[in-house]
Amino acid sequence: MSSCCLKGFKWDSKPQGRETTVNGLSCYVAGDNPDVAIMVIHDLYGWTFPNIRLLADHYATEVGVTVYVPDLFGGEVLSPDLINNKAEWDKLDLPSFMARNSKPIRGPQAASFAKFLRTSAGHKHLGAIGYCFGGWVAFQLGAGGDCNPSLVDCIVAAHPTFLTEDEIRAVKVPVQIIAPEVDPIFTEELKAFAQAEIPKLGVPFDYQFFPGLEHGFSVRGNRENEAEMRGLSRAMRAAAGWFREWLV
Incomplete structure (x- = not known):
């Protein structure tokens, strides 16, 4: 985990969706399409972070789907006030926080949520986009093995954190990667591995690179x-286009 997972900016717009409980998890929901849905998997700031909700609103409108942002941190959130507050970063016990939100804990929870959207909620088509922490979750949802490939129809991973080579190799659905040039977490080695290996898997692949x-x-x-702002807008357009192509 690096300080790059904490720094940034909180956006000022007001989210337009609603809070509810879905499959036992607190959840932000935007849009109202009974057939097509997207899971937005939050970063370290959790499901209440205004930015992640604004992104959910955007995809609900631009793609014309229902968007879900489930709480995958068991009720814990990091305050947006931590952004760019380095003095407060040192007070965080991030190792303990991440231990409570490890892959063995949150991976199955995300899979269960996706299964619920497919079955009980009745969505015929389901995509997933994960930001930072959520990137590895998106890849697991799009993989074989413990995560059935039918869980999601396509995925997007934006500067994923904790992603492994095995998770990259396992993806079995159309995948888009949003990759900034400067990233100590999604390293040059992992970028190169993804670009070399995913085309061998026989799935549609889109690598969006953002220099600088x-x-x-x-x-x-x-x-x-x-x-x-240009990069942010391009990333949003790219992801929305990917979902329009492979979901709608």
Whole structure:
């Protein structure tokens, strides 16, 4: 875990969706399409972070789907006030936080949520997009093995954290990666591995590279910075286009 997972900017717009409980999890929901849905998997700031909700609103409108942002941190959230507050970062016990939200705990929870959307909620088509922490979750939902390939129809991973080579190899659905140039977490080695291995898997693959931008830009980018704003807008358009192609 790096400071790049905490820094950034909180956006000022007001989310337009609603809070509810879905499959036993607190959840933010935007849109109202009974057939097509997207899971948005949050970053370290959790399901209440305004930015992640604004992104959910965007995809609900632009793709015309129902969007779910489930709480995958068991009720814990990091305050948006931590953004760019380095003095407060040192007070966080991130190792303990991440132990409570490890892959063996949150992976099956995300899979159960996706299964619920497919069955009880009745969505015929389901996609997933994960930001930072959520990136590995998206890949697991799109994989074989413990996560049935039918859980989701396509995925997007934006500057994923904790992603492994095995998770990259296991993906079995159309996958888009949003990759900033500067990223100590989604390293140059992992970027190269993904670009070399995914085309061998026989699934549609789109690699979106963002020169000059840093880890976290697509969920915590500075709207007052022209380069970051262009990158953020492009990332949103790319993901929306990917979902329109493979879901709708």
